[in-house]
Amino acid sequence: MTNTQEIGKLRHLKKLGDILYGCIACGDCRIAVRYTVGRYKVCPVLEHTPGFEPFFARGKMQIVRGLIEGRLKLSQELANVIYQCTTCGDCHATCHQSMDPNINLSIGKYLDHTKIYEALRADLVDAGYGPMTRHREILEWCKKEHNPYMELHKDRIVWMPEGVDLPSRGELVFFMGCTEPYRQPEIIRKTIKLLLSAGVRPALIHPEEYCCGSVALRTGMRSLAEELALHNIKALQDAGAKEVVVHCAGCYRTLKKDYPDIYGKELPFKVVHITEILNRLLAEGKLEFREDFKNRKVTYHDPCHLGRHCDFYEPPREIIKKVPGLEFIEMKRNRTAAWCCGAGGGVKSAFPNLAEKIARVRVEDAKEVGVDYIVTVCPFCENNLRLVAEKEGIPVLDIVDLFKI
């Protein structure tokens, strides 16, 4: 229950307690280069800005401290900088991280930058400075039609292949998300066809499936996010879900990591990523790969929401490495040190030019290793990388594009 007295008084930041003082201000989050462990710089935003401290993690932490200690006030100018962050979590991935499983530096264990940025954004929303105008438009629509794409809720399943009829209840539920149904219908269509071809018939809970709430959470609209999350949890529970399959990396992070926090206890179902299911079906010999990749090279882009946020790195790689004739090459920045595509944290909608500049850097990473394709598993990353990559002659594929359907 929101205490209205507390609104505007940094209630979200204050809930985080002493971790707000966890940053010692060493500044490794500025530009750390530690090539022996694949670390080449940190903040994807910094190099496209004037570069003052507030544009990377240490400055933001000092600002948070200044706010908490009463020396600084929230403002629109501050909000404009705080929202120029993809919340990719690369600062967290370099902050007192030893890059060796045998060594656990203390601060790296508890300092969660993304959580602090999201709390600061929520306080900016409380104070009327956030989110950005475009976010507000999107989220107003989301309240009404349950998606951030200015589309009608009833159209969420217009992608459904003709003749396919999926149940609305079941132990295995496919959570569609918003981006694929409204913006990449061919991907969700292929995904469902693939599952059906392997004898898996998931349920869809439409019209009860709403936006997962990721956009609202990342931009500080916490109350809307909570409404959406609680609605979806109830709908999934009512549908008898025991396992919820998610394709979109943003939805996966939200269901897997944020929903239990919002729900306040363990979810009544398990959240799994589509690549886990596809690996399972591959092992059972129920899926086949396309055969037109012979002598081609591919790399994999780790979506931040899946990789750094959920420590989920290997299942997509396991699939790619099994494709006959396709040579897999890692980009120099991968896994915990992967460069963000630039689209996350509301940057794509509020600062599209910045998002494209960051994508250009990531595509350069791919060009450097001389690949023919970039594969990823996040529709958001796919859209943003595609803007740049396809001009460079590098198609961006979704993982399901590797399969014969």
Add this chain to the structure above:
Amino acid sequence: MSATEKAYRELEDVLGADYVSNQDFVRQAYSRNVDPALPDRWPDIVVRPGTTEEVSHIVRVANKYKIPMVPRGGGADLVGGSKPIVEGGIVIDLTRMNRVVEINEDVGNVVVECGITWGELIEFLHKRGYTTGVEGPGSGMSATIGGGLSNNTIGFGSTKYGPVSENCIGVEVVLPNPDGDVIVTGSGSSRYVKKPFTRWGMGPDFTGLFMGDVGTMGIKTKAVMKIYPLPEYREGFTFTVPEDYEFVVKVTHSLQCKCSWGISDITLTPSAVVMLYSLTDVIKPWKDMLLMKPVMLVGIEADDERMFELASDIVHEEFAKPGVTELGPTIREGNIAEWVGKKQGHWQYFHGVFGVLPGHFSCTTCHKVPLDQMPEVFRTSDEHTLQKLGEYSSATVASVTAAVVYMMPRGECVIVGGMSGWNKPEMRETNLKLWKERLRFQVKYGGVHYWLGEVISQAIMEANAFPPKFTKFFKDVKRTLDPNFLLSPGKFHFYSAEEE
């Protein structure tokens, strides 16, 4: 219009609006460094120059309006050296100046802008088969070359190559005088020298004037650093050793006599810190083996396999003594020296003691003493800690004489230590008082600090370390370079040209 406003406009005219800021949240972000004791002090203006000419312009504007300036590199100063000491002023963030200007392989040096980080430079050099020898301080992933030189810092590699400033053969400096004069030191000071190649021979060592000056004598914009061929063979060993500082002194002396050419690093982690790492799971293998004894790391390097094997044999013979156990060979088996060397863990080796509790970190007291005095320093420091225990615990301060002892060439060692304090506003004044007491105590037993920033430079003066004639000489030099005393006022308690 105030002087600060006029200065802002004149800075904006030359640097461009993007690189000059007086926004409140930007000023807050530049208001402190890495300590739990000093108050936040906002600059009036923060600038990010991109060229030496722009730095010179900033200096001229500051002199015109009598505005203090503080140069800043990576900003991880542990003793308050790269944020305002007096209220207001201009913070000059030099991190835009981060280019490698040229590499002179034939004379073994690299010319860089001082805002480049150690991490960037080391990657650049390693790819070309070179190293700087000592590869930067504990914050080297983001610390700059300029900061390392200003703080006369040490780092892994220093057991063989000394402090970073001994590896610098010249600098380009913007002097803080009203004209913002730009000079070059070392052989580069001669108009006839085609490329810099030596620090000496052009009169006094003026390069030295800007080494360890903690940003009080000039603003370094370029540096010429020695480079060495990257050793083909590098290895690290980890030993648990007896609880006996005399043993450590003897083994260090002996290793440096027999194998100074091959020993790149020798460190000691005292048992109290080993216990902390074991109990808090910082080093998991040490926790698994319930390690409680002091630990020594030894790094060796060689260009040739035979020399490498010889160095390895010398190290193992030296440690083949009762009470010594070698850990390893893998990191999983406790050989942390492998992480330090192979995964560039050297830039994080001191981070294990930071933030064991959220919000607690170090009031740093790193200083050098002759190696043979180390046992006595530990004894007297531990006594001092015991005497102060009541005050420390009421202030949530815990004192560690040494998190690590780092061995230097020629019989000196660095006691890398500090006092862990809680970074809450209500605690900072007490933390500062106890910190300065500890520093004065160290100055008085003959400890020589190196990064001095605000707190240590002031503690040296408060302890009356310098005879009056030396202080006068120091101030006269400062006055010659900085007649308005605008660069880093407050360090060494120097505030103006007039006051004594």
